[in-house]
Amino acid sequence: MSEINKHQKKDSMTRRELIRQGVALGVGASALGVLVRGGATLTPFGGLKPASAVAAPQTDLNFLVWTYSVETIQENLNAFQKQNPSVKVNLKDVAWGEYHSGVVARMTAKTPTDVLYGSDHWLHEWASAGWIVPLEDTFPQIRSYVPELAPFSVQGMTYKGKLYGLPYYSDTIDFMYNVRHLSRAGIKGAPASWAELASQAKQLKAKGVSRFPVALAFSQSEPFSSEIFTAMVYSEGGKLFDADFNPVFAEAGNPATKVVEWVRQGLRDGIISPDALTASEPDVLKGLQAGTHTYTFLPSYDLADLNNPASSKVAGQFRMALVPGSTHNTVGYARFYALTKMAQDRGPETTQAGWKLIEYLGGKTNGKYLIAKKWAVEKGLGFAPIPLLDDPDVRKAFSKWVNVDVLRQQVRLAKGKDGLSPFYGVWEVKARKELQQAYIGKQPTASALRALSNEWMALKKKS
């Protein structure tokens, strides 16, 4: 045999061997794949066990949240799953701005969703649609939490007298001001009335301390704009709807007229920043952090950012005061964990697992509100459990950015939104637009409020 032939023979034998090994590898991998798919797992010693011998029955829960601190949420879920190894939680998130649309799409398409974040302004819509279920029907022990939760939070989680969830977080719309600005203008203390606020703002403007002292998040796309408006009405002892869900805000003497007039005059006088009508919460926050404004109305957790030295040039200068007005009332809102009808339909195991998750996240573990406290201490989020106001860790963390006693006082004066109904969400979006027209004087206050009232009655009639 020639040298060339010998090499060729060697090559072809090597090729043959290579192919043989490749086929063996492929068959082996396929077999392994089939076994793994069939539920077998590899043990540490290399053997294979069928699935039934390895995994205990597990309940899968699909948990939908809006996109905020998803890593922290996953940490909480990991801790929950460690305590409850028979439950696996699959976390999904949708951006806050599109959360409502995302939930509507999921519920319409019946995309598996077992536990989800809810809010007081969506509760009635989702409950009447049958998307979420009253927890107290299946878990009556949930009522034991009521005495310890802020009343506006309980109201925000209640539909037709039944509790639909436990709180994720709750907060109030609060009045904040820059104490150094006031000091530079020779102003002794925070305003106690709307007239005093306007007067102080004019002083600050005249002395060059702040060009536009009052910053408001009144963009049409900002959901907080309605809550801020509601807080301003409540602060004068007013309300928007009566007990029968009839609008009263357009009636003569209702503070809603005064509030709209105050904002309009403030824009005319230049004490309210003209970009208030396009500003959302983050915009107002950045303007305040830059030191360009003095007063604002925002949820209390924003005060933590205003006094955060990492992002705020005026850290340490912002204080909370009771909302100006004759009664100092404000609006409180609730975000909560809810169980879906889909979960209930999947059976008692899923329902029980869902309740366990909700109670772990929104209720007590070993007698303590662990997760609510974690959100409060780490992120400055407001909370519904009143006992946490006396928790030393919470007080210590909150004291870095707020006077806890003032906060406690404001929480006591907070009321839930009246008028919460299946069509509140739709009406509220129109309200933002109509109110803006009134603020800029495009239509008289009385006309704008009457139009809103008529809109409400039309929706009420249809529902």
Place this chain on the structure above:
Amino acid sequence: MTTARFGSAFAQRLVALGCVGVVLWTLAPIAWISLASLQTERDIIQVPPYWVPRAMTLDNYGYIFTGRIPQAMVSAGASSGSRISQEARRLLRAVGNSFIVATLVGAGNLLVAVPASYALSRFHFRGSSWYETLIILSRLIPIPAIAIPYYLMVSKANLVDTHLALVLIHLALTLPIVTWFLAGYFRDFPRSLEEAAALDGCSTLRIMTRILVPLAVPGLMASAALAFMTSYSEFFFALLVTQTIRAQTAPVILAAIGNNQDVSLALIAVSTVIAIAPIAVITLAFRHYIVRGYTIGVEK
């Protein structure tokens, strides 16, 4: 001849000035955001702003790539680090998802649109003229009107939160316009080459792949780039059909970073720079083809 074409030297200078203005107008926000990405949060919100950054830092990029909290936040106190946006840490994976989906959409468009547009440009069949009209009309349908039906289809097919769902939706959005563009592009090619090839016995497929496609590279690159960029920056459907970082794309994560109260302008800036970097690189690399593809009709 050039002077005759463009007029006096003054007119030429005016045109040049206009071009510089347009370039500055276009690049200024990118320059601003690039500079902001290298500053601390406090420096960004400075009023009046620092037109030239006072101090630059790579800490913001460090946070995105490594999770190390920026020094400015650490030095401000232990609790402040926990108020940093966690969503920003998902950006790299989101950019990867955007890239995967956009690449598949670009390739899918070429695979389907080339034969479709060739057929439209060369053959007359029943309804061919109506088809092009329908393509244009389909662009008039508001996206929100088809959002729920699309979601229902994706959900029924168990494709929620997958790359495939986005690829299919983006193909549906881009194929019509790419087909229409290429059909017009192919119509401008002389038929003589194809006729000669046909005489030599080439099949229609060979004519398309061996003669037309090599000649049409600039147009194909422009179409692929259009499809890629449309897919890469698409937000609405990406938001609707994704629900975890497994499939969430860059626009979805950018919106999440900017919407929460722990919003950080520095992180928004960094995230924007990182998100547009792949597009910028690809556009620069293929700019000759893209420009040629878009302008070849004008020249004729």
